[in-house]
Amino acid sequence: MRFFLSGTIVALLQSGLMSFACADATSDSIAVLRTVQPGAVDSAEARKAVDQLTAGGSKSLLPLLNGFHDASPLAVNWLRNAFEQIADAETKAGRKLPQKELEAFVTDQQQSPFARRLVYETLKRSDASVEDRLIPDMLLDASPEFRRDAVARLIKEASGVEDAAKSTPLYRKAFTGAVHEDQVKTIAEALRTNKEEVDIQRHFGFLSQWSIVGPFDNKEGKGFATAFGPELEINAGKDPDPQAEYDGQLGKVKWQPIATTDDYGVVDIAKQIENYKGSLMYATTTWTSDKDQQVEIRLGTPNSWKLWVNGKLVFEREEYHRSSQLDQYRVPVTLNAGKNMLMFKICQNEQTQDWAQRYQFQIRVCNSTGSAILPATSTARSEIKSGVQQ
Numbered sequence: 561m562r563f564f565l566s567g568t569i570v571a572l573l574q575s576g577l578m579s580f581a582c583a584d585a586t587s588d589s590i591a592v593l594r595t596v597q598p599g600a601v602d603s604a605e606a607r608k609a610v611d612q613l614t615a616g617g618s619k620s621l622l623p624l625l626n627g628f629h630d631a632s633p634l635a636v637n638w639l640r641n642a643f644e645q646i647a648d649a650e651t652k653a654g655r656k657l658p659q660k661e662l663e664a665f666v667t668d669q670q671q672s673p674f675a676r677r678l679v680y681e682t683l684k685r686s687d688a689s690v691e692d693r694l695i696p697d698m699l700l701d702a703s704p705e706f707r708r709d710a711v712a713r714l715i716k717e718a719s720g721v722e723d724a725a726k727s728t729p730l731y732r733k734a735f736t737g738a739v740h741e742d743q744v745k746t747i748a749e750a751l752r753t754n755k756e757e758v759d760i761q762r763h764f765g766f767l768s769q770w771s772i773v774g775p776f777d778n779k780e781g782k783g784f785a786t787a788f789g790p791e792l793e794i795n796a797g798k799d800p801d802p803q804a805e806y807d808g809q810l811g812k813v814k815w816q817p818i819a820t821t822d823d824y825g826v827v828d829i830a831k832q833i834e835n836y837k838g839s840l841m842y843a844t845t846t847w848t849s850d851k852d853q854q855v856e857i858r859l860g861t862p863n864s865w866k867l868w869v870n871g872k873l874v875f876e877r878e879e880y881h882r883s884s885q886l887d888q889y890r891v892p893v894t895l896n897a898g899k900n901m902l903m904f905k906i907c908q909n910e911q912t913q914d915w916a917q918r919y920q921f922q923i924r925v926c927n928s929t930g931s932a933i934l935p936a937t938s939t940a941r942s943e944i945k946s947g948v949q950q
Contacts (some may be wrong), residue, residue, distance in 0.1 A: 734747050739930035764924050765931075766924045767825065768820050778809075858889065865904065884920075
């Protein structure tokens, strides 16, 4: 028995097969770019993949952009190259990019922040109005870059309003999304000028209350690698004893409370206690979480340091008197539901130059955008309990 297919059906089947073939070719080319290795070993294959994607035109754009997710820095460079070549080729040929689909990609916070920004800047070059459509809704975006744009628009709007009653709500709104130090300072100054209270410390999630003990000996820099009383307890799998007395650099030492009211959470040992040269201190605090969660502990200090979270050493840096700034170091950690104990070791060396006298640190808890994550018991001001975990 013979079966005959009409010309229309045959054409549809052929078209479908071609579409599947094109989709497979696009996926294969993206896979090549995502797995490219350092060096020039597979660069020829990668260039061929870029050419194939470019030949596919705008249909390749969204699959290509999805490929940015979790890609290596090298792969991102190749993927960006492919995106830019496709966009340029389509523009030169007088063909429009799929505006609606690309704008939707920009607003999808699950996508790669780098890819989202790449698309946004590309669209903006040919259509400046994209900023007015997208940026106002990005005040709490997962991308700090887009947040910055949204905050900047509100600051500009507020600064053009002379009436404090009208500018204050705009500054307050901007403050909710601000994660960059310069913008926070600008907003806080404006609000305070308007006689408004601003809690910068809480906004950033700084840990302001600690228990501290020391000084211990760090002459000739030997103390960084030496475990003293609190560190010995941590190494033994125990929490530091808040009632303990240790042999310190100048005699017996005990835990004492220390707190800071500094806007940016700076605990200044040199000013609040004493600038013991060639010494080190241990500081502890507890942070209560309402769930198991991934956070970033961000800190700044000009001194050498070690950080433990729940008894585990999570990072260390042996370098003295480099410049100190907000979020100088970023340490991703997992916090447990309930109380979490942080212990910080900070070392001062024996240099006598004026620029080598700072003995201080600032530590905060936030998410990957830089937005504060406050402890579960937080109220108007972050109620971070001082002292070691009991």
